[in-house]
Each structure stands twice: as structure tokens, then as C-alpha cells.
Amino acid sequence: MNRLKSSLTLLLLTLSLTILMEMLYIKNPAFMQNINNTLIDAAFLYRGTTPVDKRIVIVDVDEKSLQALGQWPWSRNKIARVLQNLSDAGAAIIGLDMVFAEKDNSSPVNIAREANITVQNLPDYDRILAETLARTPVIAGFTFDFEKKLPNPPPTVNAIYIQRGKGAHESLPVARGIVTNIPLLQQSAYSSGSFNTVPDSDGIVRYVPLLVTYDHTIYPSLSFEMIRTLLGLRKVNLYYDTNGVTEISLGEVHIPVDAQGRLFVNYHGGPKSYPYLSAVDIYNRHFDPSYVEGKIILLGTSAAGLLDLRATPFASVYPGVEVHANVIDNIINDDTIADNSSLDSLMTMAAIPLTVISIALILTFAPPLGAFGLIVGFVMATAALYYQALFDQHQLFNFAYPLLSTLLAIFTFTFYKIYSENRQKELVAARFAKKVSPQVAAQLLINPENVFTTSEEEITIFFSDIRNFTTISESFGNPRILIDYLNTYMSPMSEIIIAHEGTIDKYIGDAIMAYWNAPLRVSNHADKAVQAAIRQIEALQELNLTLQQKSFPPIDIGIGIHTGKAIVGEMGSEGRSDYTVIGDTINLGSRIEGLCKTYGAKILISAATRAHLNETYRLREVDIVQVKGKNEAIAIYEVLGTGYFTEEEAALQKQYMHARRLYLSARFEEAYRLFMKLKHRSPHKLYALYMERCDTYRNRKEKIKEFDGVHRFTTK
Numbered sequence: 001m002n003r004l005k006s007s008l009t010l011l012l013l014t015l016s017l018t019i020l021m022e023m024l025y026i027k028n029p030a031f032m033q034n035i036n037n038t039l040i041d042a043a044f045l046y047r048g049t050t051p052v053d054k055r056i057v058i059v060d061v062d063e064k065s066l067q068a069l070g071q072w073p074w075s076r077n078k079i080a081r082v083l084q085n086l087s088d089a090g091a092a093i094i095g096l097d098m099v100f101a102e103k104d105n106s107s108p109v110n111i112a113r114e115a116n117i118t119v120q121n122l123p124d125y126d127r128i129l130a131e132t133l134a135r136t137p138v139i140a141g142f143t144f145d146f147e148k149k150l151p152n153p154p155p156t157v158n159a160i161y162i163q164r165g166k167g168a169h170e171s172l173p174v175a176r177g178i179v180t181n182i183p184l185l186q187q188s189a190y191s192s193g194s195f196n197t198v199p200d201s202d203g204i205v206r207y208v209p210l211l212v213t214y215d216h217t218i219y220p221s222l223s224f225e226m227i228r229t230l231l232g233l234r235k236v237n238l239y240y241d242t243n244g245v246t247e248i249s250l251g252e253v254h255i256p257v258d259a260q261g262r263l264f265v266n267y268h269g270g271p272k273s274y275p276y277l278s279a280v281d282i283y284n285r286h287f288d289p290s291y292v293e294g295k296i297i298l299l300g301t302s303a304a305g306l307l308d309l310r311a312t313p314f315a316s317v318y319p320g321v322e323v324h325a326n327v328i329d330n331i332i333n334d335d336t337i338a339d340n341s342s343l344d345s346l347m348t349m350a351a352i353p354l355t356v357i358s359i360a361l362i363l364t365f366a367p368p369l370g371a372f373g374l375i376v377g378f379v380m381a382t383a384a385l386y387y388q389a390l391f392d393q394h395q396l397f398n399f400a401y402p403l404l405s406t407l408l409a410i411f412t413f414t415f416y417k418i419y420s421e422n423r424q425k426e427l428v429a430a431r432f433a434k435k436v437s438p439q440v441a442a443q444l445l446i447n448p449e450n451v452f453t454t455s456e457e458e459i460t461i462f463f464s465d466i467r468n469f470t471t472i473s474e475s476f477g478n479p480r481i482l483i484d485y486l487n488t489y490m491s492p493m494s495e496i497i498i499a500h501e502g503t504i505d506k507y508i509g510d511a512i513m514a515y516w517n518a519p520l521r522v523s524n525h526a527d528k529a530v531q532a533a534i535r536q537i538e539a540l541q542e543l544n545l546t547l548q549q550k551s552f553p554p555i556d557i558g559i560g561i562h563t564g565k566a567i568v569g570e571m572g573s574e575g576r577s578d579y580t581v582i583g584d585t586i587n588l589g590s591r592i593e594g595l596c597k598t599y600g601a602k603i604l605i606s607a608a609t610r611a612h613l614n615e616t617y618r619l620r621e622v623d624i625v626q627v628k629g630k631n632e633a634i635a636i637y638e639v640l641g642t643g644y645f646t647e648e649e650a651a652l653q654k655q656y657m658h659a660r661r662l663y664l665s666a667r668f669e670e671a672y673r674l675f676m677k678l679k680h681r682s683p684h685k686l687y688a689l690y691m692e693r694c695d696t697y698r699n700r701k702e703k704i705k706e707f708d709g710v711h712r713f714t715t716k
Helices: 002-027 030-047 063-069 076-088 108-114 125-135 183-188 222-231 279-283 320-332 341-365 368-391 400-420 423-435 438-446 469-475 479-499 525-549 584-599 607-612 647-664 668-681 685-698
Strands: 056-060 093-096 138-145 160-164 177-179 191-194 207-209 211-214 217-220 235-241 244-250 253-256 262-264 276-278 296-300 455-466 503-508 511-516 557-572 577-582 603-606 617-626 634-642 710-712
Touching: 002 341, 002 400, 030 368, 030 400, 056 279, 056 320, 063 279, 076 093, 076 125, 076 279, 076 296, 093 222, 125 138, 125 183, 138 183, 138 222, 191 217, 191 222, 207 320, 217 222, 222 244, 222 320, 253 320, 262 320, 276 279, 296 320, 341 368, 341 400, 368 400, 455 469, 455 479, 455 525, 455 584, 479 503, 479 511, 479 525, 503 577, 511 525, 525 557, 525 603, 525 607, 525 634, 557 584, 557 607, 577 584, 584 603, 584 617, 584 634, 584 685, 603 607, 607 634, 617 647, 647 668, 647 685, 668 685
Parallel strands: 056 276, 056 296, 093 138, 093 296, 138 191, 160 235, 557 603, 617 710
Antiparallel strands: 138 177, 207 262, 211 217, 235 244, 244 253, 455 511, 455 557, 503 511, 557 577, 603 634, 617 634
């Protein structure tokens, strides 16, 4: 009754906490968005810098350039010279992270006009720049205003935008105004794009809009238009779902975006991660043309006084032009991070209950110290999954809600556990923590009425051992690699035993000792032990393929199984003990495992185990043996697999059994010939062994008076 009440309370707490967190996620308050943004930034900082595409080069109007060529804005003829020099050096495309919204008042023709002076053929810097734009691969820049309505004429759109699955609601950012270049410049450039970078509420730029709607027309960003121009494509596809935009497609280039058509920027590092060239060096031609030839050029500024600095996850002062460089890099190298709101919602709504349930189970059933380790491991594993999703799978998910769910669940269920635990369970838990292994303690804590009483029980004992492990270990020069190699084998083998309801008693070097039917009753324990052995042999074939790929030596094992009575219980000293098994049954099981090598068998079982089997297996009697230290002889059988022999296998076994009967009847000459035929058909070590025995017996000078067929081993 108390257990039922406790279970219902846990269920109610789990359900209540899950509903609370799901409702919070649906509302998604700003503080939770800020927490998630902080976690994302932390992930970027933890990852650190990654290689950038050296084909993207930034020409920087830096402090050096301002000191040499004067304060900003420069006269348009200087800009034209920089652009012409870049074009002459073979730049593939040039993007201008700047806008020329007014006429150049420093132009001589404009100065003369203002002074009412008529002079023929005065330089017109705007026209010089316009002519340069017309003959160079330049994408001009402009900017949107999302607050004020500005009556400026919009630029020409050179692409066709096809919206697939779009609903009535406009998902793309909608601008109220636009600031473009003067018509002379705007019309001279091949194309243009906006260089807006809209920060989040905390001032950090994480997203860049690739497309913006203005006056019911779609306009591209500078980086997007540069890529489209390089690809030579005019058609742009926009794909929508019920939440908004999901993808923007340029031919074979698919760009995952958020519902507003914004790209989440996968920053490669801090400021100056990309190659930088000073604008004054381009102006004076003091640069190596190979730094420019075939490159994607962005002309912008990092000078503090020009106010084109942004905050990013890597730095609070970051050149705005380098944000566009990251965007171009992400797209052309398929290094984008998808922010799919539909998938994120599905994952988060599923992660919340899974997190709450996991913490509830850990804190309810694990001991305090173990619970701490499991929770730390759970949080780290969850964080690792989200980190992997972000940087390996390139998918952005909301980590704030699973993290908050974890913290609230820890507080809730810890408080409940402290409140509900009684002194009796604390005493039992304290005793278990000192006396038994964690596996046994976990089982017995579920049933506190069980006690550690020593008793005699029928068990099935299991021993396995790696063949030639000494030779293998000597081939490894590094002990750590050897341990990793051994763990690679032990882990799946142990999982198989546990999956078949076995209890692992101990690891003895490269050997595993396990048993069935203690401390808890296991039905058909002999079958489950044999089935675990068969599954281990099968799994070993798969494991050896993996080891072969790593140039590690393959693993071959022998398994011995015996069923009989044994003493089970808590054994050891007062200060340190464990739940284990002892007795003659265990010793015999170990001896049987050792015989696998002698008979060339993978799995050997005793006649006692065979008598307890309820399922059908492919078995063959190997020998009747008397192992060292035992007076009684036992029959041992090789397990070849489950089910029945094939017709061909059955014929081979029939011939083998006939040879065995001849041998047991001391008809060694006939037995020898038949074992020889068997060896020709199937070169098994067993046949060669019997041939050797028959040869020894038939050539003995003294005649054997009484041959009982028992092979007596004098060594272990």
C-alpha cells in the first residue's frame, strides 16, 4: 500500500512538472530565450575557432587607411580606384558593405556648380565611380530601415523569387524604409544587396536576414546576392511550412533558415579570422595580386570611428563586414546551422518529459552518491547531444528548457526523497553500500525484505577466457591501448550476460565469471546461460570486424558452463565483502572452460547443464573426462548453435558418433580410420585429437585390459 502511494505521488509530481515546463515553453518568455542564447554562445566559445575559407578576403577601411587617405567618407574617385585595382588583380566578385546615399560634395564638378562657376571637363567623382561599377564585378550595398518609412526608390531586383507553400501571413522581415545609393551609382552596378545585421534583444548578432520584403517585393542581402551572382542563377526558391520559411534554394545550394528567412550564423571565430587587406594598400597597389585573384572580396571597415562594429558570441567588438564573410563562408561550404522551428518544437516538447522522467527515476532508485554521478553524467550527456547536434549535425535546438527541467526536477524529487524516506530504508541502504556490489544492491533495495543469508542454491556457472591473451598483450606496447582493447571486448560480452538475466560475479584479467539463478530466481537458467554463450560467439564475429579495421588482433574465446549446487551469499571480511558463489560447482565450471582449447571448441557444457536444457540446441558429445582434483568422470558436450542440424551436418555427426562408439569399444584401428575420414571432410581439432589417441592406444605394446573411455587430465 505504501509503495503504491509512493508510486502515485511520484507519477503526480512528474506529470505536474512536465505540464508546467510544457506551458512555459509554449509561452516562451524573453528570459528563456536569453538563457538559450547564452548557452549557444557558450557552446561557440567552448568549440573555439575553426578554419575559414581563405577564398573570402576583406578589404578593410582601417585606421591605417584613414590616416593615409583622409577621414571618411572618401571621395568617390578613391573608392573607384580601390575597386578598379581589385578588378585588375582578378577579383571574382566584390561586395560593398557601404552605401552612397548622397552625391559626393567633394567632387570638383559639384563644387563648381555650388559656386556658380562654369568650367569645362571638371572631374565628376560620382560618374567616375559609376563607370567603375559598370565595368567591375561589384555588388553594391544598401540598407533597410525597419522603423521609419523613407520615400527612397528601391533598387532593381535581378532575380525571380518563387515562394512554395506560402500562406497568407508574411514570414520574411518587412522593412518600412530603404536607403539606397544615388540613382547614378545604383543603376551602374550589376546588382545590389542589403547589409543589415539585426541583433537579438541582448545586442548580439546571431542571425542575418537573407531576404527582406519591402513594398511587397523581395530583396536579397549583400552576401546572398554575391553568391547568387557567382552561381549565375536567376531563380530563387523559398519553401514554407505552417510556421514560415524553412529553406531558401539556389539551384543545388540549399540554405536552411529560420521561419523569418534568417540564417543562423555559424561563426568561425573572433575578429580578423578571415584574411584582411588594408584599403590603402589596394589603393596604392602595394599588395600581392595572388591575394585577390579569384577571391570573393568584401569592402568594409573595422575602424572604431566608423561605427560598423557588432557584438557576436566571440567578441563584443566585431567588424560588421566580417559577419557577411561568415555568412558567405557558411553557404558556399554547406556549413550552415539549421534553425527549424517545427523540428525544434518537436524535440523540446519531447525532451521535457524525458528529462523529468529520467531525473525522477535516478533520484528515486539510485543511492545518493550514485544519483549525483548519474545526474552529472545525464546533464553532460544531454549537453553533449545538443553540442553534437549544433556542430556535427548542424541543427539548432533549444537547450534552455531541458536544462531548466533538469534543475527543477532535481529540486522537486530530491525534496520528495528526503521527505519520504524512512529510517529503516536508510539503514538498509547504508548496509548495502558497505556489503555488496552495486548490481546486487540495486536488486535488493527494490525488495528490502530480502536479506543476506548464506544458502545452498542450484546455479549455472559460466566462465569465459580469451585465447592466447598473454601473446596478444605482449604485442601491445602501450598499456592504455591494451586496456581499451580489453574493454572493447568486455563491454558487449557483459551486456549480453546481463541481457540474458545473468549476474557478473567478477572479471579475472581477461576472463569473465558469471552465474544464473542467484541472488534472484531465474527460470530456465541453464538455457539462458547457453543462449548468452551462443550470442557472445556471434557478437565476437561482429566485434572482430571492428578490431580488424583498427588493425587490432582478433579475439577468440572459450566458454565453459556447468550446473550444480553452490554456496551463495555475502562473503568476505567484516569491513569489505561481496555477494558471490563458491563450491565445487564453480571449480568444475572453470575446468570445463579450460578444456575448450584442448578440444578446439568455442562452448563446452557439462552433462548436468545439458540435462537442465529445455530448448533445442545443436550439441555433440566431446568426451568423458576426469579433471584434475576430481574423482568422478563427467561427459562434456560442445554447443554448436541453436535449433536442429542440417541434413549434411546430421550426416557428419552420425559418422562422428559412430567413430566415438568404436573408440569407446577400444576398436582403435577402425576408429582411427573413421576419424581420419572426418578430418578430411572437416579439419576440426577434435578429430585430430582422437586420431592421436587411437594411434597411441593401438601402438601400445601392452594390451589394454579394461578401457572405460575416460580421459584423465593431470593438469588444470
